[in-house]
Amino acid sequence: MFDYLIVGAGFSGSVLAERLASQKNKKIxxxxxxxxxxxxxxxxxxxxxxxxxxxxxxxxxxxxxxxFEYLSxxxxxxxxxxxxxxxxxxxxxxxxxxxxxxxxxxxxxxSSPAAVQAYYDEVKANINNPADAExxxxxxxxxxxxNKFFKGYTLKQWEIHPRDLAASVTARIPVxxxxxxxxxxxxYQGMPKHGYTAMFQRMLxxxxxxxxxxxxxxELLQTVPYxxxxxxxxxxxxxxxxxxxxxxxxxxxxxxxxxxxxxQPCQQVNYPNEYDFTRIxxxxxxxxxxxxxxxITREYALDAGDDLERYYPIPRAINHDLFNKYKAEAAQLDNxxxxxxxxxxxxxxxxxxxxxxxxIAEKELKDQ
Ligand code: FAD
Ligand code: UDP
Numbered sequence: 464m465f466d467y468l469i470v471g472a473g474f475s476g477s478v479l480a481e482r483l484a485s486q487k488n489k490k491i492x493x494x495x496x497x498x499x500x501x502x503x504x505x506x507x508x509x510x511x512x513x514x515x516x517x518x519x520x521x522x523x524x525x526x527x528x529x530x531f532e533y534l535s536x537x538x539x540x541x542x543x544x545x546x547x548x549x550x551x552x553x554x555x556x557x558x559x560x561x562x563x564x565x566x567x568x569x570x571x572x573x574s575s576p577a578a579v580q581a582y583y584d585e586v587k588a589n590i591n592n593p594a595d596a597e598x599x600x601x602x603x604x605x606x607x608x609x610n611k612f613f614k615g616y617t618l619k620q621w622e623i624h625p626r627d628l629a630a631s632v633t634a635r636i637p638v639x640x641x642x643x644x645x646x647x648x649x650x651y652q653g654m655p656k657h658g659y660t661a662m663f664q665r666m667l668x669x670x671x672x673x674x675x676x677x678x679x680x681x682e683l684l685q686t687v688p689y690x691x692x693x694x695x696x697x698x699x700x701x702x703x704x705x706x707x708x709x710x711x712x713x714x715x716x717x718x719x720x721x722x723x724x725x726x727q728p729c730q731q732v733n734y735p736n737e738y739d740f741t742r743i744x745x746x747x748x749x750x751x752x753x754x755x756x757x758x759i760t761r762e763y764a765l766d767a768g769d770d771l772e773r774y775y776p777i778p779r780a781i782n783h784d785l786f787n788k789y790k791a792e793a794a795q796l797d798n799x800x801x802x803x804x805x806x807x808x809x810x811x812x813x814x815x816x817x818x819x820x821x822x823i824a825e826k827e828l829k830d831q
Contacts, residue, residue: 464688465673469493470680471695473502474816475803477666478533479693482824484671487831492687493667494675500667502695503774503804504659504813511720513746513758514658518774519714520731520744520760521659524652525814531651533821538655538662541751545646547731551611558733559646560608561639568611576640583638596633597625603638616735620764621712621777629778631810646731654749693823695803697773698789706788709808710766711773717761726759739763776808783808800827 466489469476476493477500483489499505503518522545525531549558556564562579565571573579586605593599596617600609613633617625625633637648645652655662667674675683680696694701699709717740730748734740740761747757767773776782786808793801802823804811811819 464490464690465492466490466690467492467693468680468683468687468689468691469693469695471495471502471803471805472497472500472663472667472674472676473695473803474504474813475695475806475820476502476693477663478817478820479802479824479827480672481537481666481669482821483827484669486824487828488671491672492675492683492689493672494678494680494683496677496679498677499660500674500676501660501663504663506658506660509718509720509758511754511756511758513720513754513756514750514752515718515746515758515760516659518772519716519762520746520749521813522646522652522730522749523654523813524647524649525812526649526651527814527818528651529821530814530817534655534662534817537665538657540653541656542653543749543751544652545731545749546644546729547646547733548729549612549733549735550737551735555728555732557644558612559637559639560604560612561644562642563644579640583640593630593634595626595630596628599630599633600625612735614735616733616741619735619739619741621775622764622766623777623779627779629780632778654751658750690798692799694799694801695806697805698786698793698801698808701799701801701806702789702792705792706785709785709789710777710782712775712777713765713767713771714774715763715765717763718758719761720756720758722756724755724757726757773805776804776810778810 467483469480469491472493472495480491480493484491504521506514506516509515547558548555552568556567562573565582566573573582583604587603588601588605590598590602593602600613614625621628727745731742731744733742740763743759743761745757745759800823802820803816
């Protein structure tokens with residue numbers, strides 16, 4: 464008899480498994496239908512020996528000290544600031560937009576945060592409560608910069624006009640008046656020193672945790688006895704899509720390896736306007752791996768449809784309404800807890816998922 468059957472060995476499932484096993488001696492079976500642990504954060508060495516992320520680039524960053532300290536029990540870190548450039552008007556410029564971006568793009572000589580703010584004040588639209596992803600940007604930097612950096616990228620990424628997406632989508636990107644060219648300004652950022660998968664292996668190495676891969680949890684329901692389920696898969700699939708399918712975006716990756724140390728100046732270059740892909744990632748910049756070879760990955764966004772991996776919940780009101788129907792069903796089940804990016808249908812970052820799993824674990828431990 465297992466105390467918990469946990470569905471999904473990503474961040475949500477693995478954190479809960481580790482906490483419940485190590486803090487309350489609970490017996491856990493964690494099951495994943497994929498042939499590996501780590502969920503979407505899974506990384507591996509490709510055929511050229513370069514460490515890459517199977518499901519797209521995962522840059523860790525958080526201001527949550529508790530999350531950082533918790534994960535630090537399972538990994539050392541390679542401290543590293545994530546840097547991104549955007550290819551706009553034929554040049555590579557810092558992104559998020561900062562003082563250097565404006566000076567390079569327009570041949571200006573803005574020399575202080577106040578001068579940059581005055582520039583934004585002149586070009587931005589006067590909107591108090593941005594209602595969508597387009598308004599969120601133009602209320603900060605105006606239409607010209609929106610057209611250069613955001614409109615094309617967002618259309619490629621979501622195939623939905625920014626006007627029809629939640630403001631929170633583009634609110635993820637800050638606007639700077641200084642020269643800070645880090646993608647995130649969080650206190651803690653970097654990469655697990657030996658990769659995400661190694662970190663997950665340590666989290667799940669507790670003797671009370673059994674791991675099953677390449678198994679859909681449904682295959683076990685008749686045969687494996689358990690007291691409670693924690694479900695981190697897609698919520699609509701749990702309920703057999705009875706209210707309809709929650710839409711997701713998927714991705715197609717195109718990898719290429721070069722016999723040179725580096726191929727581009729930083730770990731990520733965004734292409735808002737040219738080409739069909741949204742961005743190119745060069746892994747070694749972030750992992751710090753030494754090799755005379757380098758692998759880059761081009762990322763193409765597409766609809767998840769029926770058979771592709773479901774990567775991005777699509778933040779818009781109509782989808783939120785559909786999710787709420789499933790959420791109401793879920794609330795009626797006593798012995799199933801729903802948690803994670805797919806079960807909550809939320810565009811969570813890794814640290815948010817870890818924080819939520821830690822919170823649920825604490826509650827479970829208290830209730831026992
Ligand atoms: P997942 O990692 O999706 O794990 C759920 C697991 O459940 C999966 O392994 C799945 O196989 C399994 N499962 C589903 N159904 C079943 C079933 N029926 N039976 C058995 N198993 C099942 N966050 C950041 O902080 N920084 C980033 O840079 C970043 N980049 C990202 C880039 C991309 C392309 C994507 C898609 C996400 C990114 N994220 C990033 C977000 C991050 O991936 C998630 O927050 C985190 O991985 C979610 O963890 P989870 O455990 O909730 O879900
Ligand atoms: N975005 C954009 N241009 C960029 C980068 C991001 O328009 O160069 C918008 C786009 O809508 C994207 C959102 O901002 O989906 C969030 O970007 P982020 O880099 O956080 O996306 P993720 O890494 O989660 O794919």
